[in-house]
Amino acid sequence: MGTFVVRRLLGLIAVMFALTVLVFLIFFETPGVDPARLMAGRHPDPQTIANIKHEFGLDRPLPVQYVLMMKHMFVSRDLISYSTRTKVIPEIIAATPVTLSLVIGAAIIWVIFSIVLGLGAAVLRGTIWDPLLMVLALIGISMPVFWLGEIVNLFTQSRWHNFFLFSWVPPLGYTPLTQDPFLWFKGLVFPWLTLSVLYVGFYARVLRANLIETESEDYVRTARSKGISERRVLVRHNLRTSMITFVSLFGLDFGILVAGGALLVEVVFGLPGVGLLTYHSLTGLDLPVIMATVIYGAFFISLASALVDLLYAWLDPRVRPT
Amino acid sequence: MAEPLLEVRDLKVSFRTEDGIVRAVDGISFTVHEGEVVGIVGESGSGKSVSMMSVMRLITDPNAIYAGEIIYKGRNLMGLSRDAMRQVRGQEIAMIFQDPMTSLNPVYTVGWQIEEQLNEHNDLQKGQARRRAVELLGQVGIPKPEERIDDYPHQFSGGMRQRVMIALALSCNPDLLIADEPTTALDVTIQAQILELIKRLKRDFGSAVALITHDLGVVADIADRILVMYAGRIVEEGDKEQIFYDPQHPYTWGLLGSIARLDRPKAQRLTAIDGQPPSLIHRPQGCNFRPRCPHAFDRCRAEDPALTDKVGGGHLDACHLSVDDKRAKRDATINPQLAESA
Numbered sequence: 298m299g300t301f302v303v304r305r306l307l308g309l310i311a312v313m314f315a316l317t318v319l320v321f322l323i324f325f326e327t328p329g330v331d332p333a334r335l336m337a338g339r340h341p342d343p344q345t346i347a348n349i350k351h352e353f354g355l356d357r358p359l360p361v362q363y364v365l366m367m368k369h370m371f372v373s374r375d376l377i378s379y380s381t382r383t384k385v386i387p388e389i390i391a392a393t394p395v396t397l398s399l400v401i402g403a404a405i406i407w408v409i410f411s412i413v414l415g416l417g418a419a420v421l422r423g424t425i426w427d428p429l430l431m432v433l434a435l436i437g438i439s440m441p442v443f444w445l446g447e448i449v450n451l452f453t454q455s456r457w458h459n460f461f462l463f464s465w466v467p468p469l470g471y472t473p474l475t476q477d478p479f480l481w482f483k484g485l486v487f488p489w490l491t492l493s494v495l496y497v498g499f500y501a502r503v504l505r506a507n508l509i510e511t512e513s514e515d516y517v518r519t520a521r522s523k524g525i526s527e528r529r530v531l532v533r534h535n536l537r538t539s540m541i542t543f544v545s546l547f548g549l550d551f552g553i554l555v556a557g558g559a560l561l562v563e564v565v566f567g568l569p570g571v572g573l574l575t576y577h578s579l580t581g582l583d584l585p586v587i588m589a590t591v592i593y594g595a596f597f598i599s600l601a602s603a604l605v606d607l608l609y610a611w612l613d614p615r616v617r618p619t
Numbered sequence: 620m621a622e623p624l625l626e627v628r629d630l631k632v633s634f635r636t637e638d639g640i641v642r643a644v645d646g647i648s649f650t651v652h653e654g655e656v657v658g659i660v661g662e663s664g665s666g667k668s669v670s671m672m673s674v675m676r677l678i679t680d681p682n683a684i685y686a687g688e689i690i691y692k693g694r695n696l697m698g699l700s701r702d703a704m705r706q707v708r709g710q711e712i713a714m715i716f717q718d719p720m721t722s723l724n725p726v727y728t729v730g731w732q733i734e735e736q737l738n739e740h741n742d743l744q745k746g747q748a749r750r751r752a753v754e755l756l757g758q759v760g761i762p763k764p765e766e767r768i769d770d771y772p773h774q775f776s777g778g779m780r781q782r783v784m785i786a787l788a789l790s791c792n793p794d795l796l797i798a799d800e801p802t803t804a805l806d807v808t809i810q811a812q813i814l815e816l817i818k819r820l821k822r823d824f825g826s827a828v829a830l831i832t833h834d835l836g837v838v839a840d841i842a843d844r845i846l847v848m849y850a851g852r853i854v855e856e857g858d859k860e861q862i863f864y865d866p867q868h869p870y871t872w873g874l875l876g877s878i879a880r881l882d883r884p885k886a887q888r889l890t891a892i893d894g895q896p897p898s899l900i901h902r903p904q905g906c907n908f909r910p911r912c913p914h915a916f917d918r919c920r921a922e923d924p925a926l927t928d929k930v931g932g933g934h935l936d937a938c939h940l941s942v943d944d945k946r947a948k949r950d951a952t953i954n955p956q957l958a959e960s961a
Binding site: 423512514515516518519520521522523524525526527533534537538541612613614615 | 675677679681701705706707708709710713714716718721722723724725726728735736739740771773784787
């Protein structure tokens with residue numbers, strides 16, 4: 298198991314290296330793209346372009362350029378945004394806790410609710426509750442998250458804001474946890490719920506399907522023939538094996554969201570997270586920021602998939618190396 | 620004779636389906652006595668597994684309909700509450716299933732799975748369950764049980780997994796062991812080992828065994844009594860000797876004709892039973908076996924034969940032919956070539 302972890306982590310490093318090379322080549326060596334010219338602003342003087350080229354080392358050989366860029370990004374952390382002229386890396390570091398707060402909270406909600414819903418639907422199979430719960434889940438999946446967010450804002454921020462149910466909702470925006478934990482929580486309740494709706498629906502359906510499939514497995518019948526309680530059969534045998542799929546999906550979705558996939562929710566609720574940063578840099582074609590956020594995102598996604606592999610081995614002894 | 624351990628009275632199990640009611644088990648009655656090995660033989664779909672699964676009340680299909688009584692040690696299992704039934708399962712009656720590759724939970728060690736059952740039915744101290752599990756694994760012939768107890772099912776071969784299943788079934792010392800085709804998924808050499816093991820453990824543990832199989836060769840060695848099932852009914856029942864040396868039902872002849880025997884001259888080829896088993900929704904008029912039976916006559920269409928003792932000595936069969944007729948026609952059906960040359 299130890300060597301498996303080490304091997305997987307070495308693999309992660311290799312993937313990260315390949316990713317940075319690829320991203321670097323896409324942004325700086327695509328024919329027709331001259332980063333120095335982009336950095337120099339509108340109608341630049343050729344001398345300015347040459348200066349920037351020299352300053353960023355863009356006139357040096359390709360491997361040196363790459364190393365310099367990585368040095369700017371990871372070591373001196375002084376990569377400058379074209380449009381705002383601020384340092385990119387501190388900006389991303391400042392945005393990360395916002396995204397993490399949003400995604401972790403939503404993940405807790407979606408894991409709990411989808412297990413309750415999926416388990417409930419599977420247990421109530423054959424009654425009217427199962428299709429009802431699944432239709433509810435389908436509605437959750439089908440609602441566009443930006444639309445749902447706007448509707449939530451419409452009610453909690455404007456129409457019913459003075460109604461006692463929603464009068465506690467603070468204005469849009471983010472308060473750091475360290476500054477005021479209570480306000481942090483209040484401000485994130487609706488973003489959490491909005492982000493988790495889609496995942497609750499999706500995970501509940503996946504879990505229900507898995508539970509029903511596992512129910513017909515021979516080992517569930519064996520468990521029942523042992524005389525253990527129905528609840529134990531359901532939780533220790535049926536749910537336990539069904540969680541294998543659930544957990545692998547969860548790891549990847551979580552990674553994608555931390556990597557900036559929660560962009561729409563961040564934009565709608567005005568949360569200055571990584572998604573919002575990416576969104577602004579994309580609209581402004583701000584190459585250093587785009588590159589940094591892409592590498593940041595890729596890092597979280599590959600980290601998540603490495604963690605999923607480890608978790609998977611922990612959950613399913615069959616894939617464990619011996 | 621003493622009170623039987625298990626007495627099944629007129630058990631009927633049907634399933635509601637889109638096409639109609641499937642009568643999978645159609646009124647069977649039999650008994651299993653303490654320490655006895657009863658072989659239940661029949662082809663796929665004859666109701667062997669369904670009837671024994673009903674004894675354990677393991678059929679979870681909501682479309683199943685039951686009728687009849689299953690009396691175990693004087694209690695009707697059909698009327699027990701869920702919790703009372705759980706006490707019976709695993710502790711009083713245990714079951715071994717056909718496919719050892721899929722019958723153990725892949726995510727737990729074999730030791731965990733045995734200990735789970737031990738802890739469910741016994742009030743054990745920490746470590747006691749584990750010691751007992753090691754002991755059981757040793758008893759079923761798993762080498763180095765104290766090491767293998769922490770292995771997962773996928774680290775065992777098919778035959779070894781079936782041994783683990785047997786250890787699991789015997790863990791609470793049940794009075795009745797139901798073995799549902801325990802050797803079907805195994806290699807022939809492993810089959811013999813597993814049967815030998817069941818025979819030995821039956822002696823050591825004193826459990827009665829209900830052995831379900833489609834292979835008469837399997838029961839020839841181990842069974843005391845044999846039930847032959849066809850289309851959800853028992854068509855012949857008797858001691859092993861009666862079934863093998865004086866078979867009464869043409870379906871039993873068909874089964875006997877389709878296995879190779881060492882105690883008879885070698886046949887050029889084995890005989891097969893023509894046709895397919897009947898639909899369990901629309902059963903044939905009269906005898907269920909009539910459409911496939913080479914000796915059917917008018918009465919077989921008109922009247923459904925009852926399972927009665929025509930030969931004597933507790934040897935029951937459900938066929939309209941007279942005993943003399945049957946003895947005259949039997950050899951030609953079991954093996955036409957041998958009958959000709961004789």
